[in-house]
Amino acid sequence: MASVADAVVPGQRLGHVQEFNVGAGTYALQDFIYASVVGLKRIMKQGGDNELPFMTVQRENSQSAIPEIEAIVTCKVVRVNPRFASVNIMVVDGKPCTDDFQGIIRVQDVRATEKDKVKIYNSFRPGDIVRAQVISLGDARSYYLSTAANELGVIFGTSVAGGSLVPISWQEMQCTKTRVIELRKCAKPL
Structure with missing residues (x-):
């Protein structure tokens, strides 16, 4: 379950490039990783022990309301x-x-x-x-x-x-x- 602390906005600093790889929804600028979209911060571990985990930001999957007959x-x-x-x-x-x-x-x-x-x-x-x-x-x-x-x-x-x-x-x-x-x-x- 995601907490409020995991919610991020574009431009928010998430970590250092020496600690994480840049993943989806993020970008690197001057040795830091920033969020590029509004969403939830996630750290995805890789299979190898020596590899850095990926820092990603996932958008919330909110479904739009769709008009139906009698709505x-x-x-x-x-x-x-x-x-x-x-x-x-x-x-x-x-x-x-x-x-x-x-x-x-x-x-x-x-x-x-x-x-x-x-x-x-x-x-x-x-x-x-x-x-x-x-x-x-x-x-x-x-x-x-x-x-x-x-x-x-x-x-x-x-x-x-x-x-x-x-x-x-x-x-x-x-x-x-x-x-x-x-x-x-x-x-x-x-």
């Missing part, structure tokens, strides 16, 4: 057009994504009722943080997402004036600076 995701709106909103998925079921995943919220997936009256620009704006559900793995570029449930929709937004938006109904948010009301598809607070 709840938190994403950021990057683009809006009349047919859909493009988003970057940041969190899947409470676990942060280390990889980049794109999603699309189509106009028919914004609300459960009155789908024909939905206008994407009145539901989302670039920069909004949205809670959504994965409804399909979509095409090769994007996951298809839905905000049709009451607890799904915009959870954080910034107004045109630059103030934070506070939900006042299921389709309206109010600027904390100017008190101007802007239209959004709001998520019901949990």
Whole structure:
């Protein structure tokens, strides 16, 4: 089991080249061995008695969260057009994504009722943080997402004036600076 003392950052001095061989994740500079990546310091012994052990730094193998059907995701709106909103998925079921995943919220997936009256620009704006559900793995570029449930929709937004938006109904948010009301598809607070 690794301890906190084994965790190293790039540029941290790990030892002397007379005591260790340079291994993966390390480099030698002026007779000292330094870490080149963030990870855990390891000393690997060689088979022979006269050989120096290798100093290595191993990266932690953290698996990125991957969106699956029916997963709840938190994403950021990057683009809006009349047919859909493009988003970057940041969190899947409470676990942060280390990889980049794109999603699309189509106009028919914004609300459960009155789908024909939905206008994407009145539901989302670039920069909004949205809670959504994965409804399909979509095409090769994007996951298809839905905000049709009451607890799904915009959870954080910034107004045109630059103030934070506070939900006042299921389709309206109010600027904390100017008190101007802007239209959004709001998520019901949990």
